[in-house]
Amino acid sequence: APISGKGGINAPLIVVSNRLPFVLHRNKDGTLERKQSAGGLVTAVAPVVIDYKGVWIGWSGLYDMKPDEKIPESHPDDRAPTAGLLSSQIIPVNVDENEFEAYYNGCCNGTFWPLFHSMPDRAVFQADTWKAYCRVNDLFAKATLDALRRILKELDEEGKTETLPVVWIHDYQLFTAATTIRQVCDEENLRCKLGFFLHIPFPSWDIMRLFPWDDQILQGILANDFVGFHIEDYCLNFIDCCCRRLGCRVDRSGMLVELAGRTIHVKALPIGIPYERFVQLAEAAPVSIKDTESVKVILGVDRLDYTKGLVHRILAFERLLEKYPQYIEKVTLLQVSVPSRTIVREYRQLKDEMDQMIGRINGRFSKPNWSPIRYIYGTISQEQLAALYRDAAVALVTPLRDGMNLVAKEYVACQIRDPGVLILSPFAGAGGMMHEALVVNPYEINDCAEVIHRALHMPLEERELRMIQLRHREEIWDVNHWMNSFLASMGALDDEDKDPLTT
Numbered sequence: 001a002p003i004s005g006k007g008g009i010n011a012p013l014i015v016v017s018n019r020l021p022f023v024l025h026r027n028k029d030g031t032l033e034r035k036q037s038a039g040g041l042v043t044a045v046a047p048v049v050i051d052y053k054g055v056w057i058g059w060s061g062l063y064d065m066k067p068d069e070k071i072p073e074s075h076p077d078d079r080a081p082t083a084g085l086l087s088s089q090i091i092p093v094n095v096d097e098n099e100f101e102a103y104y105n106g107c108c109n110g111t112f113w114p115l116f117h118s119m120p121d122r123a124v125f126q127a128d129t130w131k132a133y134c135r136v137n138d139l140f141a142k143a144t145l146d147a148l149r150r151i152l153k154e155l156d157e158e159g160k161t162e163t164l165p166v167v168w169i170h171d172y173q174l175f176t177a178a179t180t181i182r183q184v185c186d187e188e189n190l191r192c193k194l195g196f197f198l199h200i201p202f203p204s205w206d207i208m209r210l211f212p213w214d215d216q217i218l219q220g221i222l223a224n225d226f227v228g229f230h231i232e233d234y235c236l237n238f239i240d241c242c243c244r245r246l247g248c249r250v251d252r253s254g255m256l257v258e259l260a261g262r263t264i265h266v267k268a269l270p271i272g273i274p275y276e277r278f279v280q281l282a283e284a285a286p287v288s289i290k291d292t293e294s295v296k297v298i299l300g301v302d303r304l305d306y307t308k309g310l311v312h313r314i315l316a317f318e319r320l321l322e323k324y325p326q327y328i329e330k331v332t333l334l335q336v337s338v339p340s341r342t343i344v345r346e347y348r349q350l351k352d353e354m355d356q357m358i359g360r361i362n363g364r365f366s367k368p369n370w371s372p373i374r375y376i377y378g379t380i381s382q383e384q385l386a387a388l389y390r391d392a393a394v395a396l397v398t399p400l401r402d403g404m405n406l407v408a409k410e411y412v413a414c415q416i417r418d419p420g421v422l423i424l425s426p427f428a429g430a431g432g433m434m435h436e437a438l439v440v441n442p443y444e445i446n447d448c449a450e451v452i453h454r455a456l457h458m459p460l461e462e463r464e465l466r467m468i469q470l471r472h473r474e475e476i477w478d479v480n481h482w483m484n485s486f487l488a489s490m491g492a493l494d495d496e497d498k499d500p501l502t503t
């Protein structure tokens, strides 16, 4: 259980995220079905929502859902972490198709994603998509308020008039929801605690100020009582923006921001992975790479996204082969790229660029029985993924910018024998913490090639030393620890359940 001990969390939890913890699918006969999505976040948070009678609010994923249509209960043989979530604990938010398109593909992915990854040239600023964003955030806020009113009524009936329900809002799709939630709570005297966690980086003031309505984003985040980011740098960027844009009084060392007589607490809470789950998958999985023993695999696993540094990575691998032809027929780059946001033009262009570049390099270096790059444009199962992680000699995790990056963590968790080498970009949140990785600037193609060369030659003893440290850290700071820390920071954990590492 993620939270052990007697008391557990001391308040109902309302999770608000763009997506529900499972996908809703409409069958041909018109009935709805739950389809699992297996992220670490869902694995960690769903059991807490289940055990403590919370609710999860998210976009339904359907445009034809009727307002009173019920979500199906889970199937009796469902083994997914969300299986115990009752339909009454799921609150779907329905959004009109055009509105959703403007909010999600327009503002979230066309504006905030590039801006918050410090790539402002790719960001499009449009008043109409921003307005749609605010309206959709209000729909989420309304759904949250409805759930809150219901939960407060139940608590009051049970005589628990002091209990503060916890609202936990996730990510850049929901920056302004808390503004409305707080306003209505104040008007109607509804009690709750609001917390927010950002899964992507928070950029510097210089980047943030490019967004014409940056004050409303900052105010939306500050409408929460507690705000978490992956690393301290993002916290400090945020605090700086509050100070410079809104004139807030701030305490950088105490990580506090004052706004309208309220004090908002800010904290770095680096997310982790379900470590044990990956170890078990790696132990159970059959051999993944059936090649002749002599070919070493360098692995890349990413959503196909321009922030992940895929083009630079492929060029670095090409440079390796140019500079060190001894690797021809001896190493292969296996790149798994999960299709993502294929409606957005930037993503389709990247797909074309990758196809073209990989074709060119394979044409240039291939032999009758060997190709330098194996490229999967698609998704593989988590079992297959764990096997690849386990069997790869090198993992290339080289984003140009990344909030944290879970692939780096999952790779080390799966290194249960003959340890490989993690090559990591300093521009991922993970880069500042996984000190025993080989850190390389992804923009520096030559350096990258050299670092891959070094990784391929690293003696066993050094690989072991590095991997033991890397794995130990991920084992302790896993996703349950992250969630526990968030709830503790919100004051939602009874003392005996606090993780000793949290304080």
Ligand code: GDG
Pocket: 039, 040, 199, 200, 271, 301, 302, 303, 336, 338, 378, 379, 380, 381, 382, 385, 402, 403, 404, 405, 406, 407, 410
């Ligand atoms: C955002 C932030 C932050 C990938 N391919 C397959 C597959 N995956 C899974 C991995 C991993 C996840 O997708 C990717 O997570 P990342 O953290 O690397 O990246 P984002 O999707 O951009 O996530 C990021 C994260 O939020 C959490 O806060 O770390 O910085 O950008 O878990 O395993 N899973 C399966 N098949 C695949 O082919 N089954």
